[in-house]
Amino acid sequence: GAVVSQHPSRVICKSGTSVKIECRSLDFQATTMFWYRQFPKQSLMLMATSNEGSKATYEQGVEKDKFLINHASLTLSTLTVTSAHPEDSSFYICSARDPGRNTEAFFGQGTRLTVV
Amino acid sequence: GQQLNQSPQSMFIQEGEDVSMNCTSSSIFNTWLWYKQDPGEGPVLLIALYKAGELTSNGRLTAQFGITRKDSFLNISASIPSDVGIYFCAGFRGNQFYFGTGTSLTVIP
Numbered sequence: 189g190a191v192v193s194q195h196p197s198r199v200i201c202k203s204g205t206s207v208k209i210e211c212r213s214l215d216f217q218a219t220t221m222f223w224y225r226q227f228p229k230q231s232l233m234l235m236a237t238s239n240e241g242s243k244a245t246y247e248q249g250v251e252k253d254k255f256l257i258n259h260a261s262l263t264l265s266t267l268t269v270t271s272a273h274p275e276d277s278s279f280y281i282c283s284a285r286d287p288g289r290n291t292e293a294f295f296g297q298g299t300r301l302t303v304v
Numbered sequence: 305g306q307q308l309n310q311s312p313q314s315m316f317i318q319e320g321e322d323v324s325m326n327c328t329s330s331s332i333f334n335t336w337l338w339y340k341q342d343p344g345e346g347p348v349l350l351i352a353l354y355k356a357g358e359l360t361s362n363g364r365l366t367a368q369f370g371i372t373r374k375d376s377f378l379n380i381s382a383s384i385p386s387d388v389g390i391y392f393c394a395g396f397r398g399n400q401f402y403f404g405t406g407t408s409l410t411v412i413p
Contacts, residue, residue, distance in 0.1 A: 192346075194346065220399070222401065229408070230405075230406070231307055231392065231403050231404065231405050231406050232347075232392070232403045234400075234401075237399075237400075279344075281346045281347075283346075283401075289352075291334060291335035291337075291352070291354070291396045292335075292337060292349060292352050293337070293349075293394070293396075293401050294349060295339075295346035295347045295348070295349075296346050297345055297346045298344065298345060298346045300344065
């Protein structure tokens with residue numbers, strides 16, 4: 189149980205275009221999902237906390253107009269990187285809390301974004 | 305956000321050796337978690353700890369929730385090549401997860 193699926197696993201896009209990343213909880217309903225960015229050989233950097241049915245809470249320094257987060261259902265949250273630039277290239281990972289195991293987080297497989 | 309102090313940063317060990325890594329914080333946590341991340345993948349939960357002093361095992365892995373609630377350690381016994389990866393600790397408090405800086409483990413066959 190507690191499976192989180194993230195798609196796509198890899199994406200290459202041109203500068204100026206937008207990219208959508210999906211995060212799904214497959215066998216539980218997640219009221220809260222988290223989006224992280226990870227640079228090579230570094231830890232996870234929290235970008236925003238996504239709550240079902242309400243606006244996401246962004247961490248300081250994260251542009252909410254650039255990284256659009258939508259959590260429209262209890263099993264799906266999306267992160268859209270708008271007007272992508274090469275410096276947005278990174279590894280993006282989502283996680284979700286299982287209400288049945290409230291203090292555990294389960295991660296998606298991650299998305300490697302390359303902006304050319 | 306706050307990151308936990310995790311050590312060592314990296315380890316190079318021979319297959320069969322035991323491994324120990326730890327995480328410390330200046331703040332108290334209600335839950336400690338340990339994850340393993342393989343290259344290009346998301347972290348996978350290894351062990352979750354819920355009570356101060358709790359000692360929990362998962363196969364060759366053993367983790368403890370420190371009495372002060374400000375630290376935790378993870379031990380891996382009899383390491384094998386597939387133990388290679390980056391290990392992260394995480395503390396949970398106030399609807400947020402705080403992650404350690406990671407320990408990169410290399411196992412030499």
